[in-house]
Amino acid sequence: MTTKEFVKNFYQEKQNILSSSFDTQSESRTLVSTKIEELKLNDIENEKLKKIISYLLDDTFYTILLGLDGSASIGASQETFKIYDEEDKLISESGDLEGYAYEYFHESKLETENSKCDFIAQIHLKKENEGGRKNYVKSDYRCQLVFNFDDYQTSARQIYIGTDYAFPGDIMNAEIDILSQEYFHGKLKSGMGFKLYENSQLIGSGKIIKLVNKKLNKT
Known part of the structure; x- marks a missing residue:
């Protein structure tokens, strides 16, 4: 062994x-x-x-x-x-x-070894009294994502790892697919932070744990 x-x-x-x-x-x-x-x-x-x-x-x-x-x-x-x-x-x-x-x-290695997403991230959803959502969201949830190095906003699909629900205040790992892949080619790396929005409301934040889509990797 x-x-x-x-x-x-x-x-x-x-x-x-x-x-x-x-x-x-x-x-x-x-x-x-x-x-x-x-x-x-x-x-x-x-x-x-x-x-x-x-x-x-x-x-x-x-x-x-x-x-x-x-x-x-x-x-x-x-x-x-x-x-x-x-x-x-x-x-x-x-x-x-x-x-x-x-x-x-x-880092949810077992669940994500064969993942086809763009990257694995740790996500922290804000509590309601911090300005976050009032209700939970289900896996496959989509919202807007903005990386800390840029103002460009893209849609992000989130598949939660080990759970079907995410509640305000939760910290969990998720598989993330972003809509504007070409814009971010060669710009992302592990440890990079981002913010999550619903329209203009900041509902959470996160950081990249592992890049899966190699085209996004910052060289």
């Missing part, structure tokens, strides 16, 4: 736990799913709870991996470990896990 496969397995286990926690149909359903069903939440409330649990699992698994990597504490102890597979092959030693852990738990 490689270091990457080791981290990927942790991420897939996180996804399995999240899925089983909201599975109400399986004969071997979990106690967590039973307790969640007893809350009698509507679809929107259920989605909000699912996102909270997903954030918690991300933080938990990421912290464990960094603890095994020696870059975070486990309990009150911070140590370095060497991890071997059953064939006594070294999987990781100090410093090997952190990069892959960040890619899977913060």
